[in-house]
Amino acid sequence: MPGDIPNPPAAPAPVVIPRAEHNISRADISPNALKVLYRLRDAGFRACLVGGGVRDLLLGREPKDFDVATDAHPEEIRALFRNCRLIGRRFRLAHVIFGREVIEVATFRAAPEAETGAAALSDEGRILRDNVYGTIEEDAWRRDFTVNALYYDIADFSVIDYVGGMADIQAGRLRLIGDPEARYREDPVRMLRAARFAAKLGFRIDPPSEAPITELSPLLFDIAPARLFEEVLKLFLGGEALETFELLRHYDLFGKLFPFTEEVLGEEEETDHFPHMLVVHALRNTDERIAAGKPVTPAFLFAAFLWEAMRRRMPDYDVPGMSEIQAIQIAAGEIIAEQARHTSIPRRFSQPMREIWTLQPRFLNRNGRRPQRLLAHPRFRAAYDFLLLRGQAGEVDQALCDWWTEFQQRNPEEQAGMVTPEPRSGRRRRRRRRQRKPDS
Incomplete structure (x- = not known):
């Protein structure tokens, strides 16, 4: 149903994996990301690496980028970093800029509630605004896939898992957090992300997360073409274009992006x-x-x-x-x-x-x-x-x-x-006589 966004249990009990029991090393983390994490920590805020960077480090891959989640609000982040700019309306984010590298910093968020006025869902359950700040527990439960909801805490170098992401990484399984149909309706682009991550990681999509995709694929027609263009770049310029293409066609998603090609x-x-x-x-x-x-x-x-x-x-x-x-x-x-x-x-x-x-x-x-x-x-x-x-x-x-x-x-x-010589025409080209200028 619209608005059926996963909420954390009454008393979430995360699995905390101490430094000695996981393979993430600070030597593999961008020095600029570490600067952001340390400065937030030293200012009294909680700061964690989160998302694909943590996932890729656990898989022994080199992350393309490093995202940070914190309990500091965007304005507080900007006050700490002169090289920071705030972006976005639906998702208010801080970008800390180090030359060509950008470290994205997001405030922990809670599940949006339409009646608050601070966030809103469409009648179909799609997120329209999402600036409701919350705790790290709430932030974990509102993320899309379990393998993207793992936190590397700079305070003690542990990995924090609220949703079973570590078990899914070990099983090679891609699983949505919460009810799959509601999550896809909330943001239909998640169907494209499911295909992209499955191809990129070599994971299989968990059957309950896979089941609604083909039926809900027409929801992509409601997504702005400019946003889909950005998603297409991620789908086909990540190094697994052929595998991604096959999965998109399997789930009837490719034709929603390129209907004339699919025809x-x-x-x-x-x-x-x-x-x-x-x-x-x-x-x-x-x-x-x-x-x-x-x-x-x-x-x-x-x-x-x-x-x-x-x-x-x-x-x-x-x-x-x-x-x-x-x-x-x-x-x-x-x-x-x-x-x-x-x-x-x-x-x-x-x-x-x-x-x-x-x-x-x-x-x-x-x-x-x-x-x-x-x-x-x-x-x-x-x-x-x-x-x-x-x-x-x-x-x-x-x-x-x-x-x-x-x-x-x-x-x-x-x-x-x-080369083949140009055929000569039978007509001789007449030279144009240059006219003389009259004497002045």
């Missing part, structure tokens, strides 16, 4: 299968680049997701006055605009997508100076990688991909020998 993939049995393989190769390529420490861009992945959907929108370019590139430009504008109503795509990514797509027909023209001009295009490398992706998926002839691979490796004289 194409759902018809793959009736086609030559290359749309599905194009997406799979793009995801695998993304994972490989991340594993190798190479840069990745969402534009390339989105171009792969929406390529076939865009092609199906292309108008007939056999009509007079319509080129294939013009047809791509028309279809690209339509599909990107419609996709943005589900998952937004900022212009800094949508524009490179368009260029990757519109350069594809130019790879077919290997006459005269055109290959050299294409090679000099600032988006050539991304477009070439996309061509290789199409070749791997069986959409274009592999010989075309091999030609362009070889062409880049040759010197200018050798490149000139690889």
Whole structure:
């Protein structure tokens, strides 16, 4: 039911794991996070690492970031740190900034109660505001998954567990805190987080937490496209994109993010299968680049997701006055605009997508100076990688991909020998006579 948010037992009795019985070492914690923890502690506040950082340290992984929870209120945190700024309305947070590293500090929160006026739930049970401060016990019970509700207390270096998170880590189990349906209705993005954490950690989703996902997946249509874009970056740029994609499709979540892509993939049995393989190769390529420490861009992945959907929108370019590139430009504008109503795509990514797509027909023209001009295009490398992706998926002839691979490796004289000469027109171009200026 709406508002059915888990509350701690009347007298919560946490499991406290002393320093000697867990593997977290301060040597593995960011020095800046330690500075924040120590300063809060020295000022008389309780301060703990919490969330994914604690979870990853217990699993022997290197955390991407370190979050701190405390009984200090945001204004009190800001008073302690000159390098602090407060952000958010729904969740009032403090960001303590150390150069490029940001340590997020949150005040312990209690479960929101609609009648208080300080926090509110929608009629569907979704959190609208959440600035009700509470105790560490209350804070633990309002978090999403048990494995994310473990606290590393800087006071004595112990790990505090109110909800059975340590047992779930040891069992490789991802379990929601409280009633799963109510928690998903409270924030439907938790369904995406369940798939992401299951793929990232290699955990299985606990059956009661798994059961409602497919039925409740349409709730994602009510989430702001801008927020879903941020979630998509986490889903597919974390190093487990392919596994995450498979889980999202299994739970009928992917189609809520990319409905046009899902429509194409759902018809793959009736086609030559290359749309599905194009997406799979793009995801695998993304994972490989991340594993190798190479840069990745969402534009390339989105171009792969929406390529076939865009092609199906292309108008007939056999009509007079319509080129294939013009047809791509028309279809690209339509599909990107419609996709943005589900998952937004900022212009800094949508524009490179368009260029990757519109350069594809130019790879077919290997006459005269055109290959050299294409090679000099600032988006050539991304477009070439996309061509290789199409070749791997069986959409274009592999010989075309091999030609362009070889062409880049040759010197200018050798490149000139690889291209087809431009056909000479039979008409001789008349030189325009330069007019003389009249004498002044």
